[in-house]
Amino acid sequence: MTNILIIDDDDQLRxxxxxxxxxxxxxxxxxxxxxxxxxxxxxxxPDLVMLDLRLPGMNGLETFKQxxxxxxxxxxxxxxxxxxxxxxxxxxxxxxxDYVVKPFDIPQMLSTIHHALEAGRFMxxxxxxxxxxxxTQGEAIIGKSPAMQEVYKSIGRVSATDATVLIRGESGSGKxxxxxxxxxxSLRAEKPFLVINCVAIPDTLLxxxxxxxxxxxxxxxxxxxxxxxxxxxxxxxxxxxxxxxxMNLQAKMLRLLQEKSVExxxxxxxxxxxxxxxxxxxxxxEDLIAMGQFREDLYYRLKVITIWLPALDERTGDIxxxxxxxxxxxxxxxxxxxxxxxxxxxxxxVSNPWPGNIRELSNTLQKAxxxxxxxxxxxxxxxxxxxxxxxxxxxxxxxxxDSIRAxxxxxxSKGAQENLFENCMDHFCGMLVGxxxxxxxxxxxxxxxxxxxxxxxxxxxxxxxxxxxxxxxx
Numbered sequence: 001m002t003n004i005l006i007i008d009d010d011d012q013l014r015x016x017x018x019x020x021x022x023x024x025x026x027x028x029x030x031x032x033x034x035x036x037x038x039x040x041x042x043x044x045x046p047d048l049v050m051l052d053l054r055l056p057g058m059n060g061l062e063t064f065k066q067x068x069x070x071x072x073x074x075x076x077x078x079x080x081x082x083x084x085x086x087x088x089x090x091x092x093x094x095x096x097x098d099y100v101v102k103p104f105d106i107p108q109m110l111s112t113i114h115h116a117l118e119a120g121r122f123m124x125x126x127x128x129x130x131x132x133x134x135x136t137q138g139e140a141i142i143g144k145s146p147a148m149q150e151v152y153k154s155i156g157r158v159s160a161t162d163a164t165v166l167i168r169g170e171s172g173s174g175k176x177x178x179x180x181x182x183x184x185x186s187l188r189a190e191k192p193f194l195v196i197n198c199v200a201i202p203d204t205l206l207x208x209x210x211x212x213x214x215x216x217x218x219x220x221x222x223x224x225x226x227x228x229x230x231x232x233x234x235x236x237x238x239x240x241x242x243x244x245x246x247m248n249l250q251a252k253m254l255r256l257l258q259e260k261s262v263e264x265x266x267x268x269x270x271x272x273x274x275x276x277x278x279x280x281x282x283x284x285x286e287d288l289i290a291m292g293q294f295r296e297d298l299y300y301r302l303k304v305i306t307i308w309l310p311a312l313d314e315r316t317g318d319i320x321x322x323x324x325x326x327x328x329x330x331x332x333x334x335x336x337x338x339x340x341x342x343x344x345x346x347x348x349x350v351s352n353p354w355p356g357n358i359r360e361l362s363n364t365l366q367k368a369x370x371x372x373x374x375x376x377x378x379x380x381x382x383x384x385x386x387x388x389x390x391x392x393x394x395x396x397x398x399x400x401x402d403s404i405r406a407x408x409x410x411x412x413s414k415g416a417q418e419n420l421f422e423n424c425m426d427h428f429c430g431m432l433v434g435x436x437x438x439x440x441x442x443x444x445x446x447x448x449x450x451x452x453x454x455x456x457x458x459x460x461x462x463x464x465x466x467x468x469x470x471x472x473x474x
Contacts, residue, residue, distance in 0.1 A: 002117060003027040005046035007037035007063065008079065009055055017050070024110065025444075025455045034063030041067060041074075048117055049076045053084045053091075064091050072190055075120040077112060079104075085223040092226045093233065095192060101223070110456050123193045127181040129155065141177050142325045143318035147310040151178065154307045159185035164257060166242075166302045167280040169309030172359030175280040178307060179238045182278055191235030194228045199241040207249055208265050217266025229262050229273055236276045242302070243283030243294060250295045257301040277302075312357045319350045322358065326365045327377075334369060341377040348379055352386075363452065370446055426464075433461045 004021055008014050009032050018028045029044060031037035034055045041049070049067060053060030064076055078099035080088040088099035097116045100109055128140040130152050141151070158165055159182045167175045176195070183193045201209055208217075212227030229237055239245070245253065256262055257277060261270045279302050288294035312319070323341060331338040341349075354360050368377050368385035412420075433451065440446040448458040461467075 001025075001027040002048075003029065003044065003046045004048045004050060004113070005037060005040060005044075006030045006050045007032075007034060007055070007060075008050070008052040009033060010052070013052075020106070021113075024459060034058035034060065034066075037063060038066050038070070041070060045071070046074070047120055048113065049074060050079055050113075051076055051096075052079045053087055054081070061087055061091055064094070064096060068095050073120065073123040075116040075123075077116055082223070089224060089226055092231055098231075107460060110460070114454055114456050119192075119194060122180055122195060123183075127177050127184060129181055139177060139180075140325065141174060141181060142321050143315060144321065145310070145315035145318050147315050148318065151307060151309060154305070155181050155185065158182065158305050158307070160187060162187075162276050164276070164302055164304045165278045166304075166306045167278065167309065168285075168306060169280075169282060170311045170357055171282045172357035173282075173309040173311060174358050175282075175309060176238070176240065178309065179240075179278045179280060183236045183238070186236065186276070188235050188276055192232045193236045193238065194232045195238045195240060196228055197240045198243075198245045203246045206246070207252070210249070211252060211262050211264055213265035214267040217264070221266065224264070227262065227264065229256060229275055230264075230271060232275050234274055236278060239277065239279040241281060241283075242279040243281035243285055243288060247293070247295070250298050254295060254298045254301060257298070312354045312361065316350055319361070320346060322361060323349060323365065326362045327369065330366050330369050336369070336372075337374065339369075339372055339374055339376050342379070345377050345379045345382050348382060366449060370440070370449065429461070430464075430467065433458070434467050437462075437467065 002025075004026050006014055006017055006021075006028065007030075008017075011032070014030045014032070018030060021028045029040060029046065031040050035058055037049070037051070040046075051060055051064060051067070055063060058066075060078065060080075064078070067074065067076060072095065075097040076091075076095075078088045078091050078096050079102060080099050081102050085099075085101065088096075088101075092099055097119060098112055100112060125138055128138065130141070130144070130148070141148070143151075155178065165179075165182060167178050169175055179195075180193070183189060196206075196210060198206065208225065208227065210227050210229055212225050212230055213221050215221055215224050239253075252262070256273070256275075260274065261272050263270055285294055285299055289296050289299060323346060327338050327341065349361070349364075356363075364382065364385045365377075368381045371384070372381060433447070436447040436450045437444070440450065444455055444458055444462075448455045451458065453461075
């Protein structure tokens with residue numbers, strides 16, 4: 001279970017916060033002072049610390065310095081009242097993951113906690129390379145094919161340098177794991193590693209997320225905020241899906257790479273920064289340049305070193321190793337015996353095209369294992385686990401489900417409607433989450449695994465779509 005330590009002298013806040021986080025599935029421990037919090041870290045290593053700045057005795061900033069000195073990769077979120085925002089900014093510059101201003105916006109707070117836990121996991125969970133699957137407990141880059149041997153060599157040669165790296169490959173091929181391996185074997189491994197997904201963050205927020213902003217920069221900017229680039233001082237920033245970065249931000253990114261400096265949104269001060277940039281994309285950057293959608297000068301700044309990840313259909317000989325690895329890993333996570341896989345089922349997996357690459361293969365095995373009854377995975381187990389994907393591929397080929405298309409046509413025939421796209425997406429997303437909960441008998445942990453999301457995110461979806469949860473499998 002993921003454990004969160006709350007350090008705050010406000011008894012009521014601690015109690016309320018502890019109740020909220022436990023409802024979200026987290027383990028929680030609390031301390032009423034900085035000194036007690038530091039002692040607790042020595043006793044029970046948490047995955048995240050929520051730290052108030054105003055504490056009796058040793059104040060929050062002093063407490064943070066002690067925690068950061070003991071465990072530099074332990075993410076800390078600072079809790080602050082408006083009047084102590086500048087101190088919170090100082091803590092962020094010193095390595096705190098982020099700060100939140102009281103009173104809290106609960107959904108935003110839970111989102112910050114989720115991302116902080118992910119950042120902590122990325123920094124602290126080692127990524128193994130080229131090892132035997134049965135000897136690997138955590139996350140690993142698996143494969144013995146010639147193409148993967150070249151990837152390992154590239155990581156070994158490049159990781160100890162400060163060179164900018166561009167990782168290229170199809171979606172689901174493991175680009176994030178390569179970025180983490182580069183970080184963990186680098187000279188910056190004791191400094192922050194922050195991930196920014198250029199697709200997941202709306203264009204209007206991406207600039208402030210990367211570069212920060214000054215008070216008054218826009219409506220709602222009530223105080224200064226440090227951006228992720230500045231926050232990661234001395235460390236590494238991984239820009240995932242950089243091919244989708246808006247053109248106006250590409251110019252600022254070029255300046256960062258050329259001059260090692262940034263400007264906060266709404267600010268005039270040029271701030272020197274010391275970060276290493278690792279970027280990744282599944283887009284054809286050369287085509288984007290030709291279409292005027294990606295800056296050629298930024299392209300050459302990014303591709304100082306390029307690491308190409310092969311698609312799974314280019315290294316089918318690695319599939320048995322990957323199957324062995326994922327079955328061992330998921331069985332351990334689910335607390336069940338590894339049932340193995342029948343020879344004919346493995347042969348089918350080797351011959352399958354896997355357009356989603358390793359991500360699709362791992363999701364298939366995870367779903368098959370959840371519904372497995374202990375016998376080696378059979379062809380039917382794999383077929384049932386992939387039937388949803390196979391159906392979606394079939395829909396593309398034959399033109400889609402007629403009833404759904406008829407429903408959509410009837411909506412569109414009514415003319416322009418406000419928020420039609422968002423309403424339709426909410427309708428289908430609600431159906432998807434509901435089906436996952438029905439399939440797992442209301443088990444939220446298993447449903448979250450099926451959907452590839454965290455439990456807090458699933459809870460937010462359940463509330464958003466007002467879903468009724470069945471507690472028994474029918």
